[in-house]
Amino acid sequence: MNASEKAANGWQGVLLDLDGTLLDTLPDLAASANQVRAALDMPLLDEQLIRTFVGKGADNLIKRTLAGSLEARETDPTLFEKARAVFFEHYRATNGDKALIYPGVLEGLQALKDLGIPMAVVTNKPYDFSVPLLERTNLMQFMQTVIGGDTCTRRKPDPEPILQACEQLNSRPTATLTIGDSINDALAAKAAGCGVVAVPYGYNEGNPVTDLPVDGIVESVFEAVVWLQNNRPDNRPNE
Ligand SMILES: O=C(O)COP(=O)(O)O
Ligand SMILES: [Mg+2]
Structure with missing residues (x-):
């Protein structure tokens, strides 16, 4: 195992929600x-x-x-x-006129890139709105792929888009961390067998993020990367 694999702590991929996690839209x-x-x-x-x-x-x-x-x-x-x-x-x-990148996003994505962890966006936003928005905000450069709300037959909270993203990243679902802001991310990731953490600043259909069935609540995407380095997938030893 090389140094970057060790720092990645066994995680093979990270899936990021868009609205309310990466961008305030x-x-x-x-x-x-x-x-x-x-x-x-x-x-x-x-x-x-x-x-x-x-x-x-x-x-x-x-x-x-x-x-x-x-x-x-x-x-x-x-x-x-x-x-x-x-x-x-x-x-x-x-689309994107007033969108703002949340604090910690750029630092978090850069840290994941430095760790060599492939990333994908999995959003319920239609695909044709998602890619131009990610390009306009310069976040597309970090992503291997984008799964939109209309890419698969079903969208989050169904696991289908999460599983499709894992396949495209060549990342085992149980070694994949989803970072999101809502019940839709939490349920989809759990049903797919992924780890999942939530940020508290996004949109959770008006409900407190503390009610979500997630593995952790982190203040920012950067803090999610710190979490990932401190928590192994499924508590398994590094492979
Ligand atoms: O478009 C939505 O309703 C939510 O999009 P998200 O999955 O990126 O949060
Ligand atoms: Mg969201």
Whole structure:
């Protein structure tokens, strides 16, 4: 085992959530959600309410935006299609305008790169929004692959996108660490057999991150790398 493999502590890959973990995308998402409301002559929603709607992909965000509530009701298909067209057009034009990289992200990604650990983004954001956003924020250079919310048949909390990312990184799921901000990351990673840690600053559909079934809560992506160096996968000895 070389020095970098030793420092990686047995971990073969790291999967990163996008919205609420790498980037604060709420202002852009909320602006597009409110564009939908305005187009339909509905009163605008508070950004902090929209914050709770983020996590299960764009279509769910749109349904929740139409309902004005986390519990999206059945939406009239014609209304939904109109809302979706407005959202997609507006978000495509503004995606990343106000996005901010969270503290510790660049340091964490650089540390993982230095350890030689391959990285992927696994997000519920549609793929065609994710890659341009990662390129615009210069984070794409760290990623081997990106799995979007529409890349697989199912999205998080299903394990399918996590397993697909592991396969692409050639990383055994049990030796792969997922870093996320929500119940969707926690459940998907656990179902795939991965380790998972959560950051507390993101979007967890309005719930405290302390309730999540995760292996650890870390203050930042950089702190996740410290965690990884102190915790072996499945408590197995280094291979
Ligand atoms: O787009 C969403 O709803 C959430 O995206 P995420 O999986 O990157 O947090
Ligand atoms: Mg997230």
